Amino acid sequence: MDGTIVLINLLGGVALLLWGLRMVSTGVMRAFGRELGVFLKFCLRNRFQSFFGGLTVTMLLQSSTATALLTASFAGRGLLPATAGIAIILGADVGTTLVAQILSFDLSFLAPVFLFLGFVRHATANTTRAKNLGRILLGLGMMLSALAMLATASEPIRDSSVSQYVLTSLSGEPVLVVLLAAVITIIAHSSLATVLFALSLSLTGHFPIDVAYAMVLGANIGGAVPPIMATLKAEKAARRAPLANLICRLIIVVATIPFIAVIEPQLAAFEPSPARQIVNLHTLVNLACAVVFLPFVGPLGRLTERLLPEEDEANENSPQPLYLDKAALESPQLAMANAVRETLRMGDVLEKMCRCLRQILDGANGQNFRQVRDNHAVIKDFDGAIKAYLTKLGRESLDEQDEYRCTEILNFTTAIDHISNIVVMNMVELVETAQKNQVAISDEDVEDEFRLLDMVLVNLRMSFSVLMTADATTASRLIERKQTFRVAERKAVNEHLQRLRSDQMLDQEASAIHLSLLSDMRRINSLLSSGAYLVAGQKEK
Known part of the structure; x- marks a missing residue:
């Protein structure tokens, strides 16, 4: 088969896998996002409950990134401490490995069943939740179809001298492969997708197992980066748990790389199948991460508080929106928490306007008039930015309660904008006229x-x-x-x-x-x- 065709088939399979993962994750979030949030908050009594809560939610979402964003949204609103957030994300890391364990078995016979049932459910549903149940089934069918497609598309690799040369040259270069796999995972926003891709390549029988192991390690580093990217503009409290997760994974991966040659025969003795070895290594790495760091979530939380101290007052007084991070739109709850934060800052500007108006009524000078008009321009910028941000969520990504909350935020920003207009165009103009005419x-x-x-x-x-x-x-x-x-x-x-x-x-x-x-x-x-x-x-x- 022509190399270009093989590459296109592989890219198509990866794209279908990523889209299937996204459909399952967004379908679960839209159908049960609020219930999952309540469940996570219920699991905050101790670090072990938090760990198993994160594991359970991730198995449902099939995305540790989605769980991390949900956790960040609660942390940003002050609903959970950094220690609980770290424990939840450690559980999420293990949860995504259990999903990989399930998908490592040949379940391709279920793909047409899920696709058919998903289409029927989505096409005939009368409620948003029922439609999202269909979306979940469609996503599962796409994932299983993609895995079968990747396995078929990668078969010509074993007969290609070029591909064999490339794979052989990567063997013995674990650091390079780890970095490449990390980059691929960051681009794909899914460590599960990278691990499943390595699993598909291993089915050819000519994929060096040490390269596959290094890809798994790289996927674990890369998988910790998207939640950090998604919360870059969020509050410091929301960014601490994802940062701690990256630190934990880096330490475990760096400690594991020198022992790949030692680990390989042990896993081979337990499971001779290369595909099973890959997912077993993925599970062991994350289990080791949990066992080593779960007892130390307290010190980790304090470390992240030092690395990410509370916002200083200068940033809070910035006349520009700080928290409307586009990456957070993947999680409606986090996106709306960001919008509320900016709306409150917009309200603070309005309060300053009203206090300046009070000084103007008391006979203040022209500087106060300029300050009121400058604040009016700031409010206009905030109003436009918040409305554009929430509009990008789209109606399909919200359940009824989230859509109602979104409307509340938009109504409040509109009210602030109208009040600002009244202050500047009516009241300030009247007082200015009165002062000019004495x-x-x-x-x-x-x-x-x-x-x-x-x-x-x-x-x-x-x-x-x-x-x-x-x-x-x-x-x-x-x-x-x-x-x-x-x-x-x-x-x-x-x-x-x-x-x-x-x-x-x-x-x-x-x-x-x-x-x-x-x-x-x-x-x-x-x-x-x-x-x-x-x-x-x-x-x-």
């Missing part, structure tokens, strides 16, 4: 403006809490504060009108500006509490 607002009116603006700032901070916790009690309190604000605003308006009636000398232009400012604050307060009605289960009034 319009004097009475002390009583200024005091009312200050009191109502302070109430708005309190409600703004409470709206942050509603967004973060989705707590119905907090949402109800915010709604109550909205009504309290309305009462205070009506009282301020009535008292101003009474002063206006009793004193004909009051400036009519100052009166119009004051009433417009109070009206704008009422609109701002309504926007802040709009999301609370959904959380509290009430109808907006």
